[in-house]
Each structure stands twice: as structure tokens, then as C-alpha cells.
Amino acid sequence: MNVEGRIAGLTTTLAEALADVAQRVQHSLVLVQSGPRGSGSGIIWRPNGVVVTNHHVVAHGRPRITLADDREFAARVVVNDPEADLAVLQLDALGLPAVTIGDSRHLRVGQLVLAVGNPWGQRGLVTAGVVSGLGETAAQGTRRAVPYIRSDVGLAPGNSGGPLVDATGAVIGINSMIVGGDLSVAIPSHVAGALVADALDRRVILGVGVRPVPLPATIRGQIGAAQAAGLLVVELAPNGPADRA
Structure with a gap:
């Protein structure tokens, strides 16, 4: 097989693998609705009904969760961390399709990542990009340094709280905001995992x-x-x- 053929084969294999990853993560994605200000995203962190999302997504009322299979649950906010823009929710449910959690401390600039979320209320949309930068920012009014991941994945209102995953489908961040119009910010999974624990x-x-x-x-x-x-x-x-x- 010539070089062009090998490249085409590798490209096809990668595309199919990423499609499988996206489909798997979509099963763990949830729609989060809280108050009159629209909706956001969340991810099933543990099969016993633990969901992680953004603080700002659930800051306006008691959240209601819609699973990928259209089941609906009232959620209880277990803990909020406004400085990191994270919230941990609890559903009265068991046996849910939880995601695989990756270790964001091993991320490298240039890695391929996917964002899965519900932009503009459209459920389970996927965008792709690469990690553009890693760093920390001071939380407003405190000395706390909050780590962040910057990437060029496309986000829109409704993506907030959804997962940022690596090429294997492991969650390495929780998407939070867009800065500068073309860069997206996510909170690393090791920060979210520590909050859950x-x-x-x-x-x-x-x-x-x-x-x-x-x-x-x-x-x-x-x-x-x-x-x-x-x-x-x-x-x-x-x-x-x-x-x-």
C-alpha cells in the first residue's frame, strides 16, 4: 500500500474511533434546566445518580435533569463551588451510564479533544479541537488559584457544564465559558473529581x-x-x- 493509501486508512480509522467515542459520551450527557434562564449540560459522574455541571447552570433554581433516554429527575444540589464554577448534583437513580474519568493533570498542549453538550437546546452535539493552553487563574476576591484548560473547541450557550473528553472518551474537563470569541475554557477533571470526593x-x-x-x-x-x-x-x-x- 502506498503512503496515500496508508494515510487514508489511518484517517478512516481515527474518524470511526472518534465517532464511537462521541456516541458513548452522549449516553452519559444530561440536559440541565434551572429557573427561567435556559438550559445547560451535565455529565453522569457516577452510576448512583451523581452529576457534575457548572455552578452558573444551576444558580437560578432547583435543577431538573433529562437523561439521554428522556427520563426526567428533580436534582438536589449537593455542593456548589462558585469560584471553580462547578456543582455536584444528586439524582434519585441507580445504574446510570457514567463516563470514564481521565486524569487532566497529564494533559498536553496539542492533544485532540471533543466537547459534547446541548448548545441552544440541541441535545448531544459534538465539536472537536485541540488543547491550546493550560494554566491557573485567581478566583475573584480570593487568593485561590483555579486551574483551567483552554481549547479551540466550538462552544455556544447550552454547552456549559458538558464534558470535554480526550480521544479515548475519558472526561478531562467540564466546559465552562468562551473567552475572546474563539477560545473555550474548561475546569480540569481532577478539580471536579476532588469536589465530588x-x-x-x-x-x-x-x-x-x-x-x-x-x-x-x-x-x-x-x-x-x-x-x-x-x-x-x-x-x-x-x-x-x-x-x-
């Missing part, structure tokens, strides 16, 4: 519901804390370890 795994052990809140400068000064945020206890599981303590 803090909100759910620690809660299972201690029976405590918490959410992150900014620490006022006066409190930071009194306790000598360098971090800009702390955890506010908002719920105790009845007869759980924390409740019995």
Missing part, C-alpha cells in the same frame, strides 16, 4: 453535608489560615457519626 465520600464517612464558602479576612487572621475558603456544615445525617459525636 469531598462532597460525597467524606460525607458518607462522617455523615456531614458541607459546602465551600469564602473565609472572611478577619477569620483568616484570627485562625492564621492561609487558604481563602472553608467548609460550612449545612446538614448532619440523622444518627450518623457526626450526629452522635
Whole structure:
């Protein structure tokens, strides 16, 4: 086979592989509706009804979730992180098609990525691009450094909260916004994963519901804390370890 034939064969194989990846991720994509301000996207993080989306997508009312199979659920916001623009939701459902989570700490500029979301209410649309940059930005009003991924995937209103995936279909980011008209920003999956673990795994052990809140400068000064945020206890599981303590 000549060089042109080999290239054509590789191109066809890559195209088919990416189509398979997109279809697989679409099964885990959800439509998020909250309040009167339109809709966004989310991704099934765990099969027991855990969904991750953007904070700004669920900031205007109790969210309702529509799955890829058109089932609808009322969602409970477990934790919000406005600084990272992330939210963790809980559905009363089991056996959902969760995505594979990748490790965004190993991302490299130039890697191929896909964005899957619901722009303008059109469900499951896919766009492709490459990672353009990796960095951190200071959260407004705090000293917290929030990592981000920049890419040239096409996003539009409704893509917010949807997954950014690598060529294997592993989620490596949560799409958040568009900057400069042609660059998209996503929150890395390791940031979202840490929020899920803090909100759910620690809660299972201690029976405590918490959410992150900014620490006022006066409190930071009194306790000598360098971090800009702390955890506010908002719920105790009845007869759980924390409740019995």
C-alpha cells in the first residue's frame, strides 16, 4: 500500500474511533434546566445518580435533569463551588451510564479533544479541537488559584457544564465559558473529581453535608489560615457519626 493509501486508512480509522467515542459520551450527557434562564449540560459522574455541571447552570433554581433516554429527575444540589464554577448534583437513580474519568493533570498542549453538550437546546452535539493552553487563574476576591484548560473547541450557550473528553472518551474537563470569541475554557477533571470526593465520600464517612464558602479576612487572621475558603456544615445525617459525636 502506498503512503496515500496508508494515510487514508489511518484517517478512516481515527474518524470511526472518534465517532464511537462521541456516541458513548452522549449516553452519559444530561440536559440541565434551572429557573427561567435556559438550559445547560451535565455529565453522569457516577452510576448512583451523581452529576457534575457548572455552578452558573444551576444558580437560578432547583435543577431538573433529562437523561439521554428522556427520563426526567428533580436534582438536589449537593455542593456548589462558585469560584471553580462547578456543582455536584444528586439524582434519585441507580445504574446510570457514567463516563470514564481521565486524569487532566497529564494533559498536553496539542492533544485532540471533543466537547459534547446541548448548545441552544440541541441535545448531544459534538465539536472537536485541540488543547491550546493550560494554566491557573485567581478566583475573584480570593487568593485561590483555579486551574483551567483552554481549547479551540466550538462552544455556544447550552454547552456549559458538558464534558470535554480526550480521544479515548475519558472526561478531562467540564466546559465552562468562551473567552475572546474563539477560545473555550474548561475546569480540569481532577478539580471536579476532588469536589465530588469531598462532597460525597467524606460525607458518607462522617455523615456531614458541607459546602465551600469564602473565609472572611478577619477569620483568616484570627485562625492564621492561609487558604481563602472553608467548609460550612449545612446538614448532619440523622444518627450518623457526626450526629452522635
